[in-house]
Amino acid sequence: MNKERLVNTFLDLVRIPSPSRNERRVADYILNFCNANGIEVYEDDANIEYGGNAGNIVAILRAENKKRLMFSAHMDTVLPCDEINPIIEDEVIHSDGTSILGGDDKCGIAAMLEMMLNVKSLTDRPELIFVFSFGEENGLNGPKYMDTQQLGKIDGAYILDSSGRPGEIVKGAPYFANGVLKVIGKEAHAGICPEKGVNALCVAAQAITQLHIGRVDEETTCNLGEVKGGLAYNIVMPSVEIVFEARSLNHDKLENLLNQVHLVFKETCSELNARFESTVKIQTPGFMIDEDDEISRAVVNACEKIGLQAEFKTSGGASDANIYNSKGIKSLNLACGMSEVHTVQEYLRIEDLVKTTELITALMEEYK
Ligand SMILES: [Zn+2]
Structure with a gap:
C-alpha cells in the first residue's frame, strides 16, 4: 500500500x-x-x-x-x-x-x-x-x-x-422502536367543574408507574424522552403526548416490551375513561x-x-x-x-x- x-x-x-x-x-x-x-x-x-x-x-x-x-x-x-x-x-x-x-x-x-x-x-x-x-x-x-x-x-x-x-x-x-404514546382525556374548567374532565396527564402517570422504564434487562432499554400536553392552568389537561423509544438486541424481547406498554396504556385508559393512541413501531431491524x-x-x-x-x-x-x-x-x-x-x-x-x-x-x- x-x-x-x-x-x-x-x-x-x-x-x-x-x-x-x-x-x-x-x-x-x-x-x-x-x-x-x-x-x-x-x-x-x-x-x-x-x-x-x-x-x-x-x-x-x-x-x-x-x-x-x-x-x-x-x-x-x-x-x-x-x-x-x-x-x-x-x-x-x-x-x-x-x-x-x-x-x-x-x-x-x-x-x-x-x-x-x-x-x-x-x-x-x-x-x-x-x-x-x-x-x-x-x-x-x-x-x-x-x-x-x-x-x-x-x-x-x-x-x-x-x-x-x-x-x-x-x-x-439493537432493534430500535420509537413513536408517540398519546392519551386523550377530556377538558373541563379546572375550578368550576373538574369532575367533568379527565386529566390526560394523571392517566398517563398511572400507566407509567406500572411500567419499567430505563434499563429493562441487559439487552433491552426504553425511554420516555419528551412530553407535550396541556392548554392552561385552569383547564383540565385534555391530552398528552409522550415520545417513547425502546431498543433490544433481541427481537422478541422488544416485541414483548412494546406489547406490554401498549396493553398497560390501553387498559389504564379504558379504566379511567380516556382513549389511547400509539404510533410506536419497530423502525430499524x-x-x-x-x-x-x-x-x-x-x-x-x-x-x-x-x-x-x-x-x-x-x-x-x-x-x-x-x-x-x-x-x-x-x-x-x-x-x-x-x-x-x-x-x-x-x-x-x-x-x-x-x-x-x-x-x-x-x-x-x-x-x-
Ligand atoms: Zn458512520
Missing part, C-alpha cells in the same frame, strides 16, 4: 462537503477514481425514490468462480461540514475546530479505494464488491432503498463504519452475528495476521449493517479508528487509517 496516497485520498474526500442527500460530489470523486484506474463501477438509481442527489456507488473487481466478498462505507456526513479544513498534527488528522472531520465515514471510503488499487491486478483473490452508500446518517437509506438483489450472492460483508480502534468488531446492534460464524472467524484470523487484537462488541447505535443483515447479506461492522464522531473534535490517527486498509486486505486473503 502507498501510505501517502492513502492519506491524500482521505484528505481529498473530507474536503468535499457531503451532508445527507447531497453526496453528489463524493459520488463523482469515487466514479472518477474508479474510471481513471480501470475499475468497473456503476451508480444505482435508489436515490430517485429517496430524494438525494446521488445513488449508491458499486465498484466490482471481478474474479470468476470465486467467493464474493463485500465492503461498504457511507458517503454522507453529519453537519457542520460546509467547509472542512483537515489539519495533520503528530500523525493525527483533525478539523480546524469549526466543522466535523468526516472520518465517519470517509476513513472507510479511503481505505477501500486504496485497497482497490493494490489488489485489482491480483489473480488469486475473491470477487470484491465495494459499496459506497448514501444517506446513512439520516436513516440508513442507502441499503434501505437499494435493490440488494443486484449485488448477487455475497459470502461475507464488512461495513467500515464503527468508531474505535481497528480490531474492534461490532457483532450486533437489529442483528446479532455469532462469534463462531465464518464471517467472524475470518476477521479474527485477519486481525491476527496483521498484529491486531480482535475484540467483539455490541453497539447501541445502528449502521448500514443493520439493513444489510435484515436483507440477507450477513454483515459485521468494523471499527476503523474514527474518534469523537459527530463533533467538531472528531479526529483520526493515520496509523488507524493504515491499519484499516491492511485489515480489509488481510480479510481478502481469508476468502480466497
Whole structure:
C-alpha cells in the first residue's frame, strides 16, 4: 500500500462537503477514481425514490468462480461540514475546530479505494464488491432503498463504519422502536367543574408507574424522552403526548416490551375513561452475528495476521449493517479508528487509517 496516497485520498474526500442527500460530489470523486484506474463501477438509481442527489456507488473487481466478498462505507456526513479544513498534527488528522472531520465515514471510503488499487491486478483473490452508500446518517437509506438483489450472492460483508480502534468488531446492534404514546382525556374548567374532565396527564402517570422504564434487562432499554400536553392552568389537561423509544438486541424481547406498554396504556385508559393512541413501531431491524460464524472467524484470523487484537462488541447505535443483515447479506461492522464522531473534535490517527486498509486486505486473503 502507498501510505501517502492513502492519506491524500482521505484528505481529498473530507474536503468535499457531503451532508445527507447531497453526496453528489463524493459520488463523482469515487466514479472518477474508479474510471481513471480501470475499475468497473456503476451508480444505482435508489436515490430517485429517496430524494438525494446521488445513488449508491458499486465498484466490482471481478474474479470468476470465486467467493464474493463485500465492503461498504457511507458517503454522507453529519453537519457542520460546509467547509472542512483537515489539519495533520503528530500523525493525527483533525478539523480546524469549526466543522466535523468526516472520518465517519470517509476513513472507510479511503481505505477501500486504496485497497482497490493494490489488489485489482491480483489473480488469486475473491470477487470484491465495494459499496459506497448514501444517506446513512439520516436513516440508513442507502441499503434501505437499494435493490440488494443486484449485488448477487455475497459470502461475507464488512461495513467500515464503527468508531474505535481497528480490531474492534461490532457483532450486533439493537432493534430500535420509537413513536408517540398519546392519551386523550377530556377538558373541563379546572375550578368550576373538574369532575367533568379527565386529566390526560394523571392517566398517563398511572400507566407509567406500572411500567419499567430505563434499563429493562441487559439487552433491552426504553425511554420516555419528551412530553407535550396541556392548554392552561385552569383547564383540565385534555391530552398528552409522550415520545417513547425502546431498543433490544433481541427481537422478541422488544416485541414483548412494546406489547406490554401498549396493553398497560390501553387498559389504564379504558379504566379511567380516556382513549389511547400509539404510533410506536419497530423502525430499524437489529442483528446479532455469532462469534463462531465464518464471517467472524475470518476477521479474527485477519486481525491476527496483521498484529491486531480482535475484540467483539455490541453497539447501541445502528449502521448500514443493520439493513444489510435484515436483507440477507450477513454483515459485521468494523471499527476503523474514527474518534469523537459527530463533533467538531472528531479526529483520526493515520496509523488507524493504515491499519484499516491492511485489515480489509488481510480479510481478502481469508476468502480466497
Ligand atoms: Zn458512520
